[in-house]
Amino acid sequence: MSLLAANPIPYWASAGKTREVFAEAFADFQGIGFTAVKADVPEGMTASEYRDWIGGYGLAPSLSLFNSPFDETVALGAEIERARVFAGDQVALGLDRTMISSMARPERLAQPAAGAGFDAARLDQAIEMCGEVCRVLRSEGLRPLHHSHVGGIFETEHEITKLLDDLGPEVIGFGPDTGHLRWAGIEPAGFIRRYADRLGGIHIKDVFPDHLGRNDLSYHDAARTKRLWAEPGLGVVDFAAVLDAIPADYDGDFMIEVDEPSVDSKRESHRMSFDWAVKALAGRLR
Template sequence: MSRREHLAINPLPFLLEGSGLDLSPERLHATFADIARAGYTAVHADVPPDLTPRDYGALLASYGLRPAPGYFGGFFDRLNERDAVVEDARRHAAAAAELGLDTMFIAQHMCDARRARPAIGVEPSAERVEIMADGLELAAQAARAEGVAAALHPHVGSWIETEFEVRGVLDRTRGGALAFGPDTGHLAFAGMDPAALVADYRDRVTAIHLKDLDTAAADRVRRDAVTYFDATRAHRVWAEPGTGALDLPAALDALPPDFGGWYVVEVDLPKHGTPFDSAVLSRENLLDLPYFAEDAR
């Protein structure tokens, strides 16, 4: 498939309701209809609790959509819960494999301390990094046994937020099963250069989230001790690709020339217009880049 055919979208803007997700059948049908109308052919897949992977896949297919890698989160810092979270990751991977996927994003859950003060790395711990790395590697091995690569997804507001933590986990698991699934927005919000991280671990990248960043808003959030909830809602730090300050072409160009993984648009809440407007703008801006030119592959 071409790069364009591997461009998917996370439906969060269509589904977020307050602080949770509306996964009712009515909302899902309306969401997938709008996503297809916006020109996408694939969706960041998260199977709702009341659907089987087969039923979810059939629902997507009824709108001409395919599943793209979804997201699994766990408390990998809690040694006493390691067996349970690894088993949960395995089950998530099995569902992904049933959907025909060979990759999933995997992340450390967010925590109260960093939700309150995001993107500055409060309460760092080298020991915690090692514990999380070991747990994530075990989860990745369990996912691999199901035929799925688990790709580390650093997330602002979690214990894997800063460059020290991202590199610490990836370096400790080098040569193992854990892949890399970076998010350009989260890396930049926490002070990293997304292109540099992608370049340094390019051979482990199996999928990437593409979001842009309003750097002025991000600076205010860090300076004024704004919570993560308000950073993403009131301040709208995330922006549609091509509308913020990030050098997304550099991050894309840092991928291997033969990269065959997924590109997932993710904007949490729209910064420009409605969820549909945001989806269209994101897709158009990305497909205008030379990287996604029809003859790029």
């Protein structure tokens, strides 16, 4: 059975990752009924202190995300050391897995979901770097799961499948985001079925049809229209097919993520998402 987690992105995206911002999000999540939250240990706080803090709101830590450009803008040694520190916190929280992603190539943020500036050599180098970081995470007791994200170096179906196939299941697992896959033109259910034996976590995200197949707005401009991300069930992701593709023995959590709510209230957005999830995931949650 899985936990139903929430990612407080809309709380901190513009306000910053402050203690006050997180406290507001945690109080909302507790009031709505969520049982877990994405594990982001604030700077200056130990993993133990963080676990006690969210526990005060009735929340357990759920899988976090290690993010890197995996390109020429970062040094492998520095990313490996950052991964070791990150893994130490996550393992101390009692977690055994994490998402791993790339999400910030400038040309892809400017022209999202189109594979802008594709470079085969750069992709090969990114896969090699990602593999090294994954091996370090594994050595520290944390199972890495690739997390699809528009705007990163692993954006298109070709890039994601090459990453997963080249590195193999011994190095990297699979932790998809249904909304990012759909925005990139990938049918989530079929893709999840393809890598179902490597599935260790999932972000439940819906997407409106308004910006699909278009790249006339930047990533952030599209999000600001409030017609990109949708609360689950309001967009075009076929969640019946997605849930059918998830193996019966799936042991990961379900994390609700709506980066930019389609409604004015962050709390109301999460309440809508929670109500949908309780019905759609009946029998899968603890």
